[in-house]
Amino acid sequence: MSTMKRLYRYLIxxxxxxxxxxxxxxxxxxxxxxxxxxxxILEAGFWLGLFPVRRRRQ
Structure with missing residues:
Protein backbone atom coordinates (compact mmCIF):
# COMPACT_ATOMS: atom_id res chain seq x y z
CA MET A 1 0.00 0.00 0.00
CA SER A 2 1.41 3.36 -0.96
CA THR A 3 2.09 6.08 1.58
CA MET A 4 -0.64 8.40 0.25
CA LYS A 5 -3.29 5.67 0.34
CA ARG A 6 -2.31 4.83 3.91
CA LEU A 7 -2.44 8.52 4.89
CA TYR A 8 -5.90 8.96 3.34
CA ARG A 9 -7.12 5.81 5.09
CA TYR A 10 -5.93 7.09 8.48
CA LEU A 11 -7.46 10.53 7.87
CA ILE A 12 -10.81 8.98 6.97
CA ILE A 41 -23.22 3.78 12.56
CA LEU A 42 -20.15 6.03 12.31
CA GLU A 43 -18.35 4.02 14.99
CA ALA A 44 -19.14 0.79 13.13
CA GLY A 45 -17.65 2.37 10.01
CA PHE A 46 -14.53 3.21 11.99
CA TRP A 47 -14.08 -0.32 13.32
CA LEU A 48 -14.83 -1.95 9.98
CA GLY A 49 -12.35 0.39 8.31
CA LEU A 50 -9.73 -0.31 10.93
CA PHE A 51 -9.96 -4.07 10.44
CA PRO A 52 -10.98 -4.62 6.81
CA VAL A 53 -12.26 -8.01 5.72
CA ARG A 54 -9.67 -9.69 3.57
CA ARG A 55 -10.75 -12.27 1.06
CA ARG A 56 -8.64 -15.24 0.24
CA ARG A 57 -7.42 -15.77 -3.30
CA GLN A 58 -8.25 -19.10 -4.81
Whole structure:
Protein backbone atom coordinates (compact mmCIF):
# COMPACT_ATOMS: atom_id res chain seq x y z
CA MET A 1 0.00 0.00 0.00
CA SER A 2 1.41 3.36 -0.96
CA THR A 3 2.09 6.08 1.58
CA MET A 4 -0.64 8.40 0.25
CA LYS A 5 -3.29 5.67 0.34
CA ARG A 6 -2.31 4.83 3.91
CA LEU A 7 -2.44 8.52 4.89
CA TYR A 8 -5.90 8.96 3.34
CA ARG A 9 -7.12 5.81 5.09
CA TYR A 10 -5.93 7.09 8.48
CA LEU A 11 -7.46 10.53 7.87
CA ILE A 12 -10.81 8.98 6.97
CA UNK A 13 -10.70 6.77 10.06
CA UNK A 14 -9.89 9.78 12.23
CA UNK A 15 -12.77 11.74 10.68
CA UNK A 16 -15.17 8.83 11.33
CA UNK A 17 -14.06 8.60 14.95
CA UNK A 18 -14.42 12.36 15.53
CA UNK A 19 -17.84 12.36 13.85
CA UNK A 20 -18.99 9.41 15.99
CA UNK A 21 -17.86 11.09 19.21
CA UNK A 22 -19.57 14.32 18.15
CA UNK A 23 -22.81 12.52 17.34
CA UNK A 24 -22.74 10.72 20.69
CA UNK A 25 -22.14 14.03 22.46
CA UNK A 26 -24.98 15.83 20.69
CA UNK A 27 -27.28 12.87 21.25
CA UNK A 28 -26.59 12.75 24.97
CA UNK A 29 -26.97 16.53 25.41
CA UNK A 30 -30.17 16.93 23.43
CA UNK A 31 -31.70 13.54 24.16
CA UNK A 32 -32.25 12.88 20.47
CA UNK A 33 -31.91 9.17 19.86
CA UNK A 34 -31.21 9.77 16.15
CA UNK A 35 -27.75 11.16 16.95
CA UNK A 36 -26.92 8.15 19.11
CA UNK A 37 -27.87 5.83 16.23
CA UNK A 38 -25.78 7.98 13.87
CA UNK A 39 -22.86 7.74 16.28
CA UNK A 40 -23.24 3.97 16.36
CA ILE A 41 -23.22 3.78 12.56
CA LEU A 42 -20.15 6.03 12.31
CA GLU A 43 -18.35 4.02 14.99
CA ALA A 44 -19.14 0.79 13.13
CA GLY A 45 -17.65 2.37 10.01
CA PHE A 46 -14.53 3.21 11.99
CA TRP A 47 -14.08 -0.32 13.32
CA LEU A 48 -14.83 -1.95 9.98
CA GLY A 49 -12.35 0.39 8.31
CA LEU A 50 -9.73 -0.31 10.93
CA PHE A 51 -9.96 -4.07 10.44
CA PRO A 52 -10.98 -4.62 6.81
CA VAL A 53 -12.26 -8.01 5.72
CA ARG A 54 -9.67 -9.69 3.57
CA ARG A 55 -10.75 -12.27 1.06
CA ARG A 56 -8.64 -15.24 0.24
CA ARG A 57 -7.42 -15.77 -3.30
CA GLN A 58 -8.25 -19.10 -4.81
Missing amino acids: LLALLIAAISAYSVGSQTGMFVFIILGF
